[in-house]
Amino acid sequence: MPHPDALTDRYSRQILFRPIGPDGQQRLRQSRIAIVGLGALGTVLATQMVRAGVGFVRLIDRDIVEPSNLQRQSLYDEADALAGRAKAEAAADKLRQANHDVDIDIAMEDVTWRNAERLLSDVDAILDGTDNLQVRHLINDVAVKHDIPWAYGGAVSSYGTTAFLQPGQTPCLVCLFGSEPGGGHDTCDTVGVIAPVVSIIASLQTAETLKYLSGNINALSQSMTHVDVWRNEFVSMQLGEPQADCPCCGQREFRALRARSDGMTVSLCGRQTIQVRPETPLQVPLDRMAQRLASLGTVTHSSSLLRCDFGAFQITLFADGRALLHGIEDAAQARSLYARYIGM
Structure with a gap:
């Protein structure tokens, strides 16, 4: 256990900030x-x-480090990408070197209805770093069911959106966007992303979470913020x-948790092919998806398939959002690739 004076010195500049102290x-x-x-x-x-000194941090990710991550994913280096290290493991190693006083727990898992409550219901706040709408709906269900606030955030291209959602105090994700996650939205793998918008959105998420955890409830923004760093937009x-009448926070129907769905993945025996069938139809026409x-x-498409x-x-x-991923044998990898390239 570090000496109290060492901890005071480590966080001295943050403690000098009067709202925290x-x-x-x-x-x-x-x-x-x-x-x-x-x-x-x-x-x-x-x-x-x-680095702010939150006592317990659980890191949850299903993916590995790839070279294309290094442009914006600040905890990884070339050695991590070359080795194809699990992101949760590589991140934990770097973070423990930065602050050994924090208890860092890692979960190299795909968040589904099976494990969402186990992974998310024993914390004081949840921070959204996912690019997956189905996972966000699971986060929202757990947050509302267990009365846990969460920092929503998303960033692609040069724009992003964030909000700090508090059950009973603010609208939940379903209030804001509806209960059907849908598919076909922009992702970093289809429209790209630049690092500045990522840093801004994540910093806003962090600021709201620090306000909440440090007891500064009255300082919370109560707003949804949209930023486009290329077009010089900042809208709150x-x-x-x-x-x-919200099905989730009003009527407490936790549809994402109750769906008992893993993205409807089915392995087609002997073919190295996984079928992924999302809960709701694709919301983007195939011709637009082909352009992305x-x-x-190499893309070929007709009115019925791409x-x-x-x-x-x-x-x-297929036009309804169902996909066959060929050359893949692992269902979790298939869902990950679907989320990256099609949007889930």
């Missing part, structure tokens, strides 16, 4: 958080929360009140 710092040290996703947003979130919209994927692989050859694997996408 010694009492707020002690609150942070006694707090527990979970970060879902350790990509661009998640690595910034994890770095800032661990009041969240308002929870909706009484054209720079990433095929994209990425070299190591191929995707056949």
Whole structure:
């Protein structure tokens, strides 16, 4: 256990910030958080929360480090990418070197209805670093069911959105966007992303979470913030009140948890092919999806299906959102690739 003076010195500049002070710092040290996703947003979130002295941090990610991550995912280096290290493991190693006083727990798992409550219900706040709408709906269900606030965030291209959602105090994700995750939204793998917007969105998420954990509830923004760093846009919209008729926070129907669905993945025996069938139809026409994927692989399409050859694997996408991932044997990997290239 570090000497109290050492801890005071480590966090001295944060303690000098009057809204936090010694009492707020002690609150942070006694707090527990979970970060879902350790990509661009998640690595910034994890770095800032661990360095701020939050006592317990659970890092959750299903993916490995790849060279394309290094442009914006700040906890990884070339050695991690060359070795194909698990992101949660590589991130934990770096963070423990930055602050050994924090208890860092890793979960190299795909968040589903099977494990969402186990991974997320024993913390004081949840931070969203995922790019997956189905996982966000699981986070929202757990947050509302167990009365846990969470910092929503998303960033692609040059724009991003964030909000700090508090059950009973603000609208939940379903209030804001509806109960059907849908598919076909922009992802970093289809429209790219630049690092500045990632840092801004993650920093706003961190700031709201630090306010909450340090006891500065009155300082919370109560707004949804949209940023586009390329177009010089910064827009803040009041969240308002929870909706009484919301299926989730109003009627407490936890549909994502109750769906008992893993993205409807089915292995087609003997073919090295996994079928992924999302809960809701694709929301983007195949011709638009073809335009998105054209720079990433060889694309052919008709009115009924699209095929994209990425070299190591191929995707056949049908108009209703069902996809066959060829050259893949692992269901979790298939869901990950679907989320990256199609949007889930």
